[in-house]
Amino acid sequence: MRTTTAWQGSGPGAALQRAAIERRDLRADDLAVRIDHCGVCHSDLHALSGAIGKPTEGMVAGHEFTGTVTAVGAAVTGFEPGDRVAVGTIVDSCGDCAMCAAGQENYCLRGATSTYGGKDRVDGSITLGGYSREYVLRAKFAYPLPAALDPAAAAPLMCAGITMWEPMRAAGIGAGSRVAIAGLGGLGHLGVKLAVALGAEVTVLSRTPDKAGDARALGAADLLVTTDDADLARATGRFDLILDAIPAPHDLAPLLRLLALDGTLSVVGYPREVQVQLMHLTYGRKNLSSSGTGGTKHTAELLGFAAEHGITADVEVLPSAKVDEALARLKQGDVRYRIVLDLSDLD
CATH class of the missing domain: 3.40.50.720 (NAD(P)-binding Rossmann-like Domain)
Structure with missing residues (x-):
């Protein structure tokens, strides 16, 4: 197993705690990504408060992030260490159903694996999200981040x-x-x-x-x-x-x-x-x-369109140590228009 640092929940609405968490060793089709920026989404607020019914104890939220590839599995092509990538709300799907065949893995008929609070399809572990310094996922669900896009301002493209x-x-x-x-x-x-x-x-x-x-x-x-x-x-x-x-x-x-x-x-x-x-x-x-976020087809299309037209989110970047402040401000409606966490303070 690999160890990284994250902001982890300890109960509904409780302050997040800095903690060491485990990531799996890379499978053949995996990437390891150093997370540099992660957006703070309203659904994170709902999840951490217990409003959506998922256990909040041990939860690591965050499902719109950008970062840098640090390692690749033996079967991975198209990515190598040092590449900039973006990751969104799902990190796996069955790959066989009609939705997956259409590039709409977000609607996988057997249930897509969400970036946090989901169940890994191989070992059954609960996924931990992007309020952390590293993530390991199937390469299919990581997207090259176009050079034209600022990584902090591009992170919210992956959900919002x-x-x-x-x-x-x-x-x-x-x-x-x-x-x-x-x-x-x-x-x-x-x-x-x-x-x-x-x-x-x-x-x-x-x-x-x-x-x-x-x-x-x-x-x-x-x-x-x-x-x-x-x-x-x-x-x-x-x-x-x-x-x-x-x-x-x-x-x-x-x-x-x-x-x-x-x-x-x-x-x-x-x-x-x-x-x-x-x-x-x-x-x-x-x-x-x-509509529920997007599958691989439209997500890749969106990133290309955003790069072509210079579209990113209007963001306020905060050190990740201010994650509780970010969530409180989001609850109060005091955000214009997206807070993005800088995860470098987790080193």
Whole structure:
């Protein structure tokens, strides 16, 4: 076994503790990666608080990270020590089902192995995530990090970015599309950048007009105030796709009314439970969908697109010793737009 250092949970909501953890010895198709930067995601906050039902004792969160290859297994081709890589929310899948064959390993019919809190398919051990200095994973689920991308600002592409990218690709978003983004946070700000780069006309949906300047700075053409009935009435039937990145429970009906014929509302903020009346979908033949990060096909595509268009997250980089501060600020909504941990202080 290999030993590295991590920030580890000791119970729901408890402060994370610096601890030595074990990584497996490299299998033939494995990489060892020195983690340099790891994003702090809202789902990390949920997991560490016990909200998603996984044991928090011993948990190491973190599933969007970049780093450097330090060792490769005997059968690995395409990577060598010193290569920059990016890793996202899944680190294995069955490889045989229809989803895996389609490059949608995130929807593996036998269950994808998540980067933390999952079960290793070979030895049954529980995966420990990217709030650590080293990770060992199958080479198939590591991606070359393009030279054009800053490693700290690119880390959130591996969860927040791909979460917004897949539903845009599924909806065929391109020049002339009308896209709205609800929730201008870690996911939402990347959604604006990506949709604009695809050629869409982008509108930010916000409860207040306070974010109008930020929305336009990111490339949005407009901001719609969702608490203004007149604003909502003017936008009825306007959008082809609404990406709903709001993490708290909320009413979907006002958003559905904004969709054009055959438009799609994709709920990616995971507010746990939502209610919808069927008539809100029937009137206009509208679609309600969701999306869970991405598989190898679209993740590789996203990284190439981001490099071509100069797209990364707007980040604040903190030493990993401030991980509890980062989580507390995320809970309070005091992040603009993603905190990324620098893991070098774990050496």
